[in-house]
Amino acid sequence: MIRVENVSVTYGHGASLVRAARNVSLHIPEGDALGLVGESGSGKSTVMRAVAGLIPHAEGRIFINGQEMPNKRPRETRKIAQMVFQDPYGSLHPNQTVDQTLAAPIAIHGLGNAEQRIITGLTEVGLGREHRFRYPHQLSGGQRQRVAIARALILEPKVLLLDEPTSALDVSVQAEILNLLTRLRRERGLTMLMVSHDLAVIAHICDRIGVMSRGELLEMTTATAMADGAVTHPYSQQLLRANRGFDPSSIDIDA
Amino acid sequence: MTEAPLLSVRNLRVVYPGDDGDFRAVRNVTFNLGRERLGIVGESGSGKSTTGRAIMGLIAKPGRVEADQLRLGDTDLMKLDEKGFRKLRGKRIAMVLQDPKFSLDPVMSVGKQIAETHRQHFGSDAKTARKAALEMLESVHIRDPERVYNQYPHQVSGGMGQRIMIAMMLIAGPDVLIADEPTSALDVSVQSQVLAIMDEMVRSRGMGLILISHNLHLVSTFCDRILVMYAGQIVEICDAGKLNEAQHPYTKGLLAALPELGHRRNELPQLQRDPTWLVDLPAAVGADT
Numbered sequence: 001m002i003r004v005e006n007v008s009v010t011y012g013h014g015a016s017l018v019r020a021a022r023n024v025s026l027h028i029p030e031g032d033a034l035g036l037v038g039e040s041g042s043g044k045s046t047v048m049r050a051v052a053g054l055i056p057h058a059e060g061r062i063f064i065n066g067q068e069m070p071n072k073r074p075r076e077t078r079k080i081a082q083m084v085f086q087d088p089y090g091s092l093h094p095n096q097t098v099d100q101t102l103a104a105p106i107a108i109h110g111l112g113n114a115e116q117r118i119i120t121g122l123t124e125v126g127l128g129r130e131h132r133f134r135y136p137h138q139l140s141g142g143q144r145q146r147v148a149i150a151r152a153l154i155l156e157p158k159v160l161l162l163d164e165p166t167s168a169l170d171v172s173v174q175a176e177i178l179n180l181l182t183r184l185r186r187e188r189g190l191t192m193l194m195v196s197h198d199l200a201v202i203a204h205i206c207d208r209i210g211v212m213s214r215g216e217l218l219e220m221t222t223a224t225a226m227a228d229g230a231v232t233h234p235y236s237q238q239l240l241r242a243n244r245g246f247d248p249s250s251i252d253i254d255a
Numbered sequence: 256m257t258e259a260p261l262l263s264v265r266n267l268r269v270v271y272p273g274d275d276g277d278f279r280a281v282r283n284v285t286f287n288l289g290r291e292r293l294g295i296v297g298e299s300g301s302g303k304s305t306t307g308r309a310i311m312g313l314i315a316k317p318g319r320v321e322a323d324q325l326r327l328g329d330t331d332l333m334k335l336d337e338k339g340f341r342k343l344r345g346k347r348i349a350m351v352l353q354d355p356k357f358s359l360d361p362v363m364s365v366g367k368q369i370a371e372t373h374r375q376h377f378g379s380d381a382k383t384a385r386k387a388a389l390e391m392l393e394s395v396h397i398r399d400p401e402r403v404y405n406q407y408p409h410q411v412s413g414g415m416g417q418r419i420m421i422a423m424m425l426i427a428g429p430d431v432l433i434a435d436e437p438t439s440a441l442d443v444s445v446q447s448q449v450l451a452i453m454d455e456m457v458r459s460r461g462m463g464l465i466l467i468s469h470n471l472h473l474v475s476t477f478c479d480r481i482l483v484m485y486a487g488q489i490v491e492i493c494d495a496g497k498l499n500e501a502q503h504p505y506t507k508g509l510l511a512a513l514p515e516l517g518h519r520r521n522e523l524p525q526l527q528r529d530p531t532w533l534v535d536l537p538a539a540v541g542a543d544t
Contacts, residue, residue, distance in 0.1 A: 171512050
């Protein structure tokens with residue numbers, strides 16, 4: 001469903017050229033979920049944004065649903081892959097109601113039958129009719145993220161791109177959103193690419209996990225291997241330790 | 256506890272007046288802090304940060320802090336005015352906040368900021384303050400204190416910024432450090448370093464630490480004791496190592512809702528909030544500890 005071949009993303013040029021992603025290749029079959037982990041600046045979000053078409057890639061090729069994605073994406077291709085961002089406080093327009101937010105993609109893609117689509121869209125993510133004409137500030141963080149997911153799903157995409165979808169949320173709300181994502185994936189056969197720094201969250205959703213550092217994809221492993229501690233890269237091991245909580249014995253504190 | 260507590264809180268309330276009467280953001284909070292690492296966990300809006308701010312005297316009007324007792328050693332915090340608190344903050348009680356980018360002055364070199372704290376509290380001259388600041392930077396394991404001293408906040412990384420904050424907060428030798436989500440803005444690779452430094456400092460100086468966090472995992476492995484807060488109240492106090500034996504349905508619900516590596520469930524149990532959790536609890540809940 002998603003195939004990324006030797007993709008590099010660069011910013012700037014000449015002496016100030018930054019290679020945010022270098023020769024990244026990955027493949028996600030239809031219905032699968034792949035997670036990317038790495039510290040800030042490792043390029044995980046860059047790869048996701050390149051797949052989403054939010055930033056151009058300098059080298060390599062990106063295929064979604066068998067179609068090669070050019071840097072300037074035709075409108076139809078945007079329907080195939082939709083994205084959910086980290087902070088629902090930032091990703092929803094504060095002056096637009098939920099209804100307006102959900103109506104925009106329908107209008108842009110000329111889908112029609114907006115009324116029915118919006119109602120179904122809200123029900124699917126567990127929101128009621130009473131939420132339809134509210135503004136984002138009248139919703140809780142969890143409800144806002146549901147709206148963001150509804151907006152992504154309203155175009156009936158085959159691919160869902162998730163950039164830290166629960167890291168701005170409380171634990172109990174995180175569980176609700178993770179359950180929602182699991183259910184949607186099962187019901188719609190969605191293919192998912194997810195970025196997170198929380199290993200437990202990634203392993204909950206994704207079968208395969210890629211570890212990134214300094215723009216490179218260093219290690220491709222599975223949730224099961226992570227759980228067994230069978231990872232080789234130092235950063236993967238660090239992530240694993242951090243996931244187990246605080247352990248002073250394993251820390252080099254000099255900087 | 257044989258030793259007198261560093262901090263003693265009895266029936267603390269933080270009240271904000273509203274159109275529909277007073278809103279109690281924190282209520283019935285009672286606990287003692289010794290030379291230990293005490294964790295406060297809870298979700299957003301549970302009152303954990305507000306509790307920390309109330310102890311620091313940082314609740315802005317129209318908010319009110321009320322308590323039967325709020326004592327730091329032999330000082331009655333309820334009797335202090337802003338001037339009194341200003342002498343106290345930094346010197347005897349200090350606070351590290353979530354993001355060093357926002358808590359450091361962006362237009363002053365970090366070394367000067369640390370030295371300023373020293374001068375403020377000890378009335379020291381510039382040279383002494385500088386020396387003390389450099390020593391402090393060294394004690395938070397910064398290899399090249401001279402270089403970092405002259406840097407500005409935007410030139411340092413998040414982890415380095417938090418080391419600098421810790422150095423600044425501890426330079427006047429406070430008895431109590433309140434750390435409000437000190438590592439939430441940091442990468443996992445630096446999180447544990449910052450915690451380890453805080454741990455080392457608190458132990459070597461015999462301080463009391465209050466770690467406010469939403470991260471149950473972290474608190475249960477880092478702290479000695481945990482207060483669990485819900486809707487402004489402490490619903491449970493337990494030993495950190497025994498968090499998995501927690502009794503309160505809220506604590507249990509939170510633990511169950513966490514995804515676990517190597518224990519994948521199709522569906523995570525969602526927290527079912529019970530209205531009875533909101534009922535006022537006797538303020539004596541943490542009195543005997």
